[in-house]
Amino acid sequence: MTEQNAKIHETAIVHPDAIIGAGVEIGAYTLIGAEVEIGDDCWIGPHVVIKGPTKIGQRNRIFQFCSIGEDCQDKKYAGERTFLEIGDDNVIRETCTFHRGTAQDEGVTRVGSGNLFMINVHVAHDCRIGDNCIFANNATLAGHVHIGSDVIFGGHAAIHQFGRVGSHAFIAGCAALNKDVPPYVMAAGLYAKPFGVNSEGLRRRGYSPEAISAIKKAYKIIFRSGKTIAEVIPELEELNQQQPEIGILIDFLQHNQRGIIRA
Numbered sequence: 001m002t003e004q005n006a007k008i009h010e011t012a013i014v015h016p017d018a019i020i021g022a023g024v025e026i027g028a029y030t031l032i033g034a035e036v037e038i039g040d041d042c043w044i045g046p047h048v049v050i051k052g053p054t055k056i057g058q059r060n061r062i063f064q065f066c067s068i069g070e071d072c073q074d075k076k077y078a079g080e081r082t083f084l085e086i087g088d089d090n091v092i093r094e095t096c097t098f099h100r101g102t103a104q105d106e107g108v109t110r111v112g113s114g115n116l117f118m119i120n121v122h123v124a125h126d127c128r129i130g131d132n133c134i135f136a137n138n139a140t141l142a143g144h145v146h147i148g149s150d151v152i153f154g155g156h157a158a159i160h161q162f163g164r165v166g167s168h169a170f171i172a173g174c175a176a177l178n179k180d181v182p183p184y185v186m187a188a189g190l191y192a193k194p195f196g197v198n199s200e201g202l203r204r205r206g207y208s209p210e211a212i213s214a215i216k217k218a219y220k221i222i223f224r225s226g227k228t229i230a231e232v233i234p235e236l237e238e239l240n241q242q243q244p245e246i247g248i249l250i251d252f253l254q255h256n257q258r259g260i261i262r263a
Helices: 197-206 209-224 229-240 243-252
Strands: 036-038 052-058 068-069 083-086 097-099 108-111 185-189 192-197
Touching: 036 083, 052 068, 068 083, 083 097, 097 108, 192 209, 197 209, 209 229, 209 243, 229 243
Parallel strands: 036 052, 052 083, 068 097, 083 108
Antiparallel strands: 185 192
């Protein structure tokens, strides 16, 4: 079903079962497959391939030569019915690749809203990405990776399968992540190490000086005390009673399985 006011270039191929919302524009030589749903006011550039089952929200902009919703690159994948879900107001620049999930996980790759994916970003199968993140050119997410919200991921940075990056973290360009990066932390290097708190990012997002001070104190407890994760949790819980912003740090560490980056 295609809304009457959608603008589809005469050379584009849109499967009759695709659902195309109001105000959608689809460029030349773009291919929209079966079981694809594109929300209102999206702009799809030329030479884009979108394969289903894929659901795309409203006001997304997808630039030329992107591959969205393709089968994953996991050798275990045997053609199972899996999904890709993308939220609203994302910008997906040239040659990005987003793959659907696998039956070995929850069967779905999920991308939130308000994100910017610069040129040639790869989002592998079963990834989870929050809102308002920035992924610079050639950033690479392996399978089953979880990224929080308000994360900045530098150019050519890469993260191992099943890795996690907490909200408000900053990942420097060319960083290689083989361990988890807790919320608020800046990480850089091969393999990545912690380099303090993303204070500037927090200030830009309206965090108070008191909250930032508490987060810095939590950082020192986690990374400079020489204690294990289990040992620092009670101290963080005490700090959380004064500043609730510490709560997402506690939750992240309590669900840690791969270990976190260390200096």
